[in-house]
Amino acid sequence: MTATPIRYGWCHTDHKPGRTIREDWLRPDYVTDPAWAPAVAGALARLGLPQPAPDHVFRGTNHDILFIDSHGVTVRIGPTDIADMIHPAILQPLGWVDDVTAADGRGISIVIYPGVELYEHAVNRTAKYTESTLEDILMKTGHRSDDVTVRNIGLIRLQRDAQDFAVPVVIDIDNEMTGSYEDFMGDKNREAMAQGIADGIKCPAIMQRLLESVSIIDPMMADLRAAFTVHQPLRHMFWDAFDSADSAKMNAFWERCAVLTSKPERVIRHEWTKRASSEGAPIWRKHEIKIDNLALYRPWTKQPEDMATKYTGAKALWPDYIARIVEDPAVLQSLPRHVARKKDFVALALAANPECADYVDPVLGEDQAFLEGLDVERSIRMRAAATGLRDDADFVFQAIWAKPEFYALASERLQNDREFGARCLSRNYKFAPFLPQEWLQDRDFVLDALKFSPEIYQFLSPELRRDEDVAKNAISRAGQMLAHAPENFCDRADFVEVALRSNFRSIRFASERLQKNFDMALKAISYGAEAYCDLHADLQADHGFKMRVLGRRGVALHYMDDSDRNNRELVLVAIQNDTDSFVWASEQLQADPLVVRSYLKESPGGARHLNSPLMADEDFMMGMLRQEILTFSQLPAALQERESFIRKACDEMGEDVRLLRHTLAHHQTFDELWKDVQKRVPVVEKDGLRYVWVQNVQEAQAKPEGANKVRVADRNLIVRDAVIGPARAGVAGQAGIYCLEKK
Structure with a gap:
C-alpha cells in the first residue's frame, strides 16, 4: 500500500465522452468484460493498483484508460504493440505488463504513461517546434501520422543555455493511428527487444537503444531523445520493482510519482556504458545526466493549477x-x-x-x-x-491597426500627426472617432480620406454629411452609407442609383417612395438578386412585379417565400430566365411534368440533378428526347441500359446520330445495335475528306481505307439534312465521328 493512496479521476479534456463501449471498433470493455476482467484485475494488482470503479474507466478509441489524479500518470488497457511504438516522437511508457491474457488466449497490455503538459492548453509552449514538425518526423521514419493533431500532442520541458523550451510528442498512443507502416519498425524493434531481454539488459536501456537507432537528419531528433531521458529515473524505479516483484520497491515508485505530481525535482543521474578496446578489453565510461525539471502533470483535470508549467x-x-x-x-x-x-x-x-x-x-x-x-x-x-516605442510610427501602426481604441496609447506627437492618422484610417475606418475631431470637420481631409475609407461618413458632422460632394463620394464607394445620409438625399433617384451600384442591398435605405418604385426596385435586382430581400413589402406582394423580377433575374426565386416557390407560373418564368433557379422551386413543382419539361428543354444536362419519379417514366422521357435529344446522356443509368428503350429511341430519332453517339459511348457491348448504326451512317466524303462513325481511334486506324492521320471532326457535317455530329464529337477513346485522311 502506497503512502499516498491511489485516486482515480476522469478526463475532462478529450473530445470523446469516454462513457460508452466502442461499438464501431468492436472493442470490449476490458475492465468489466467477463472474458478480460479477471486477467486485468490480476495485472493491476501486480502493478500495485486497486480495481477502479466502473465510472472511473474512460473508453478511448481502442483502449480503456485510467487517469490517476493522485500520481500524475495514465494507464492504457488494451491492444498495444509496445515495441512498434518505441519512437522518439511518441510519448514513451514508464512501464507495462504485456502478458494479460483472456481465457481464449487473446492478449492485451497494460501500459503506464507519464502525465505531461498538453500542447493545446499550455501557456508557454514556445514556437521552436509545431505539430507539423512532429508529423514530418513520423512520416520520415515510416510511421503513420493520422492522429497527429493539436489535441493529441503533449510537451516535455527541456533547458539549454539557461533557456526553457518545450518539445512536442504524440500522447495518444495507438498502433492503428501512429504505428509503423507495413510493420517494418515493429518487426525490427520486437527482435531487438527480445534480444536485449535475453542478454539481461533492463527495459529502460533497451528503449534508449531503440530510440537512438531511429536515425534521420533533423535538428529535432536530438531534442526528442533528450525529452525521453527526462522520465528515465522513473522507468528505472519501475523496472527494478517489477522485475524483482518487490512490492516495497513498487510502492516507492508510486510514492515518487505522487511527489513529482505536486513538486518537480532537479535530478542528476550517472550511467555507465561499456565498449571494447581494439584488443577486446572492456572499457567502462561514466556519464552524468542532468534533468532540470522532472515533473508529472495531470492536465486532464482541466484545473488551472494542473495546466500550469512546473x-x-x-x-x-x-x-x-x-x-x-x-x-x-x-x-x-x-x-x-x-x-x-x-x-x-x-x-x-x-x-x-x-x-x-x-x-x-x-x-x-x-x-x-x-x-x-x-x-x-x-x-x-x-x-x-x-514611451520611446510609442513614438515609433511603424511599431505603433502594426500594434494598433486592428484595435483603434488604442490610438490614445500612441505618443502625443503621433496622435496629432495627420499623415499618421490618415494611414490608420486607410487600414481601419473605425479609427475615426478616436482622431482629433477638428480633422473630421476639415472638408479637404475628409474628401481625401473617403477615397480609401468611405465608412467614415457615418462619423462626420451633420454639416459635412449634407454636402453633396462628400455624400456622393462616400455612397459611391459604400452604398450602405446611404443609411447615414440626410432624408432629402435618400429621396433622390440619382443618389439611390449611385448607392445601388456599390451595394445593391442599400435599396432598404432609400425613401419609402423610391422603395415602392418599380424601376428603382428592378434596378436593385439587376445588380444583385439578393436585393429582393430588402424590397418594400408592397412590391413583394405584387404578382405582376414578381413576374418582372423573375423575367430579369430568375435566381431571385431563391429569396422569395414558400408560396412563390410553389407557384407554377412564377417558377416557369424563372426557369426560362435562369435554369439554375429550378433548384429553388418547391419539391412539389420539381416533380411537376410541365416544370420538368421546361427545365430540361432549357438545360438538357440538368437531368442528372433530378430526383423526380418522372426520370424513370419511359413515356415522359421519350417525350423529352423528342423535345431535346441531348437529354439522353443525362438519363438514369437504369433507363440508359434498357435496350428496348434505346432501340425505340433510335427508331424515333432516325438519322440524328447525336443520340447514337451518346448511346454507343455508354453501350459498346450492344453489337447488334452497333451494326444498325453502321448501316445508317456509312463513311461520308466531303471536301476531299472521309468521315466515319467509329467506336474509338484505334478502330478508325484499322479501317480498310487506311489512314495516316485521325482527327476529331472539327465542325458539324450535314448529310441528308441530318446532323452527323457537333464540333466536340469524337473525344479521343470514345465513340464519335472521326475524320480519315487518305494516304
Whole structure:
C-alpha cells in the first residue's frame, strides 16, 4: 500500500465522452468484460493498483484508460504493440505488463504513461517546434501520422543555455493511428527487444537503444531523445520493482510519482556504458545526466493549477506568481525586479493575463525585439511598450491597426500627426472617432480620406454629411452609407442609383417612395438578386412585379417565400430566365411534368440533378428526347441500359446520330445495335475528306481505307439534312465521328 493512496479521476479534456463501449471498433470493455476482467484485475494488482470503479474507466478509441489524479500518470488497457511504438516522437511508457491474457488466449497490455503538459492548453509552449514538425518526423521514419493533431500532442520541458523550451510528442498512443507502416519498425524493434531481454539488459536501456537507432537528419531528433531521458529515473524505479516483484520497491515508485505530481525535482543521474578496446578489453565510461525539471502533470483535470508549467530552482515560484497575476494583473509590478524583468516570465504572464501589459517593466517596454516576439495580440504589445516605442510610427501602426481604441496609447506627437492618422484610417475606418475631431470637420481631409475609407461618413458632422460632394463620394464607394445620409438625399433617384451600384442591398435605405418604385426596385435586382430581400413589402406582394423580377433575374426565386416557390407560373418564368433557379422551386413543382419539361428543354444536362419519379417514366422521357435529344446522356443509368428503350429511341430519332453517339459511348457491348448504326451512317466524303462513325481511334486506324492521320471532326457535317455530329464529337477513346485522311 502506497503512502499516498491511489485516486482515480476522469478526463475532462478529450473530445470523446469516454462513457460508452466502442461499438464501431468492436472493442470490449476490458475492465468489466467477463472474458478480460479477471486477467486485468490480476495485472493491476501486480502493478500495485486497486480495481477502479466502473465510472472511473474512460473508453478511448481502442483502449480503456485510467487517469490517476493522485500520481500524475495514465494507464492504457488494451491492444498495444509496445515495441512498434518505441519512437522518439511518441510519448514513451514508464512501464507495462504485456502478458494479460483472456481465457481464449487473446492478449492485451497494460501500459503506464507519464502525465505531461498538453500542447493545446499550455501557456508557454514556445514556437521552436509545431505539430507539423512532429508529423514530418513520423512520416520520415515510416510511421503513420493520422492522429497527429493539436489535441493529441503533449510537451516535455527541456533547458539549454539557461533557456526553457518545450518539445512536442504524440500522447495518444495507438498502433492503428501512429504505428509503423507495413510493420517494418515493429518487426525490427520486437527482435531487438527480445534480444536485449535475453542478454539481461533492463527495459529502460533497451528503449534508449531503440530510440537512438531511429536515425534521420533533423535538428529535432536530438531534442526528442533528450525529452525521453527526462522520465528515465522513473522507468528505472519501475523496472527494478517489477522485475524483482518487490512490492516495497513498487510502492516507492508510486510514492515518487505522487511527489513529482505536486513538486518537480532537479535530478542528476550517472550511467555507465561499456565498449571494447581494439584488443577486446572492456572499457567502462561514466556519464552524468542532468534533468532540470522532472515533473508529472495531470492536465486532464482541466484545473488551472494542473495546466500550469512546473519549475525547479529559481523558477519554482513562477506558477504561484502567475496564479496571482491571473487574479490581479497589477501584481506584476510588485514582484522582485529580477523576476519582473525576466523575458520568459513576462511572456508567460502576458499569455496568462494580457491585462498585465499595463504593468510591464519599462526596461522590457523599450525592448522592441522582445515585444515583437511575443505571442500575443499586437495591441497587447502596444500596451506593454514604453514611451520611446510609442513614438515609433511603424511599431505603433502594426500594434494598433486592428484595435483603434488604442490610438490614445500612441505618443502625443503621433496622435496629432495627420499623415499618421490618415494611414490608420486607410487600414481601419473605425479609427475615426478616436482622431482629433477638428480633422473630421476639415472638408479637404475628409474628401481625401473617403477615397480609401468611405465608412467614415457615418462619423462626420451633420454639416459635412449634407454636402453633396462628400455624400456622393462616400455612397459611391459604400452604398450602405446611404443609411447615414440626410432624408432629402435618400429621396433622390440619382443618389439611390449611385448607392445601388456599390451595394445593391442599400435599396432598404432609400425613401419609402423610391422603395415602392418599380424601376428603382428592378434596378436593385439587376445588380444583385439578393436585393429582393430588402424590397418594400408592397412590391413583394405584387404578382405582376414578381413576374418582372423573375423575367430579369430568375435566381431571385431563391429569396422569395414558400408560396412563390410553389407557384407554377412564377417558377416557369424563372426557369426560362435562369435554369439554375429550378433548384429553388418547391419539391412539389420539381416533380411537376410541365416544370420538368421546361427545365430540361432549357438545360438538357440538368437531368442528372433530378430526383423526380418522372426520370424513370419511359413515356415522359421519350417525350423529352423528342423535345431535346441531348437529354439522353443525362438519363438514369437504369433507363440508359434498357435496350428496348434505346432501340425505340433510335427508331424515333432516325438519322440524328447525336443520340447514337451518346448511346454507343455508354453501350459498346450492344453489337447488334452497333451494326444498325453502321448501316445508317456509312463513311461520308466531303471536301476531299472521309468521315466515319467509329467506336474509338484505334478502330478508325484499322479501317480498310487506311489512314495516316485521325482527327476529331472539327465542325458539324450535314448529310441528308441530318446532323452527323457537333464540333466536340469524337473525344479521343470514345465513340464519335472521326475524320480519315487518305494516304
